[in-house]
Amino acid sequence: MSTSLPRTVLDVSHLGKTVDTADGLLTILHDISFSVEEGDSLAIVGASGSGKSTLLGLLAGLDTPTAGQVVLMDKDISGGDESTRAAIRAHHVGFVFQTFQLIDHLNALENVQLPMELIGMPRAEAAAKAQVWLEKVGLAERLKHRPKTLSGGEQQRVALARAFVTEPDILFADEPTGSLDExxxxxxxxxxxxxxxxxxxxxxLVTHDGALAKRCKRQMVLNAGRVISGS
Structure with a gap:
């Protein structure tokens, strides 16, 4: 009896990122290659300035590389316009930002239902699903609260519910515990x-948190924009 091989959901080949600064060209990432399979968990670790967040943005299609290729869910997101990359993210990707990125004038329920409305789900259906996920993260009593009335931990739970509500194939998280107490x-x-x-x-995920990194199946260490272990 044969078993199917795990599906590769992310394939990165010779990725590089260079930016133009007042002092000339600055290379942030150098020739990075790796792949990630379905259901895997990978922590990207390294000192501040090592290129971790830049790499995560490239992997999620929030930015484009100056060299190499990123294939996400069998789609090349290295080039093309932002609308194309946004459509891929909307259907396959969840993202948890360190600074939460909640919309101030929307309450918790509205923040979580927004991604579903953006992909065409009817408002009532989106609201019902958002409520289910807010209940899962322990915020059943905070549905109508706006971000400024929520604690940092509560805001991060809203951000997690928003990231998971579309049931993404892949979740990116940038320092998900960086703004929180222990x-x-x-x-x-x-x-x-x-x-x-x-x-x-x-x-x-990108993290400085050793306990969080150890929970992942794999760790990849960056130093000065280069992978030095774990690729």
């Missing part, structure tokens, strides 16, 4: 991996 940070770590396991989504 107690709330641990709760977010537990929640992140619980939801990851429940959905079977691939998880790729």
């Amino acid at each position: 107690q709330n940070g641990q709760k977010i770590i537990d929640l992140l991996f619980q939801l990851n396991q429940d959905l079977g989504a691939t998880l790729i």
